[in-house]
Amino acid sequence: TISFTLSDNAYVTLKVFDESSVLVKTLLDGELLAVGGNSITWDGTDGSSALVSDGLYSYTIDAVDDLGNAAVQQVGDVLLDTRKPLDLISPEDGATLAGTVTLVATQVDDYTIRSDNYAPYFTAIGTGCSRGIGRAAQQVDGTWTGINKYISTFAVSRSRG
Incomplete structure (x- = not known):
């Protein structure tokens, strides 16, 4: 789950990348989200719905308000580990x-x-x-x-x- 907070309603794009910075999946593509806390769950699949390998992935979050003002891009990491301990x-x-x-x-x-x-x-x-x-x-x-x-x-x- 990728969690973030918006200071205003915004159109959000959230993308997941592999260790080589290759796009794995776009989770949100300019979707309008409300001000406040938001959580997006990645199911561990790529753009073709195929399960990707366990490992560390990075993500970017871009947000634009109604007037076209872009927020500073946010980045982070998400660990995909599908095995049961x-x-x-x-x-x-x-x-x-x-x-x-x-x-x-x-x-x-x-x-x-x-x-x-x-x-x-x-x-x-x-x-x-x-x-x-x-x-x-x-x-x-x-x-x-x-x-x-x-x-x-x-x-x-x-x-x-």
């Missing part, structure tokens, strides 16, 4: 959830999943464990054993290379 296996889409829920997912190549766990207490767990929280321990093979109430936050990031 996780492939959720369970629970299935549309499942009604209650109580304790176990999420089962597989990690997509070149994404890193980092888990930060918080608990009101910490107890070191014996050998064979890579880390422990309270009475729960993550085994070397990545599985958890034990019981503990804790909060997990997960950060998913794409490796660049």
Whole structure:
């Protein structure tokens, strides 16, 4: 989504370019938009409606008011990344959830999943464990054993290379 603010009603042209500055798609072509915040969603396709490759694209925004006064061209970047960072296996889409829920997912190549766990207490767990929280321990093979109430936050990031 490309967001921008207009100080007055204006005819707006918004174009997306690839890394070689070749026009990929014109999202708006002199369309009248209202003063204030505007958001335009690019679906990741080119002018022929074919999906383009993931990557960093640039865009230009040109605006002209009713009197023909042109605003300074605005430019920016938009990252197209169509891959899912996780492939959720369970629970299935549309499942009604209650109580304790176990999420089962597989990690997509070149994404890193980092888990930060918080608990009101910490107890070191014996050998064979890579880390422990309270009475729960993550085994070397990545599985958890034990019981503990804790909060997990997960950060998913794409490796660049």
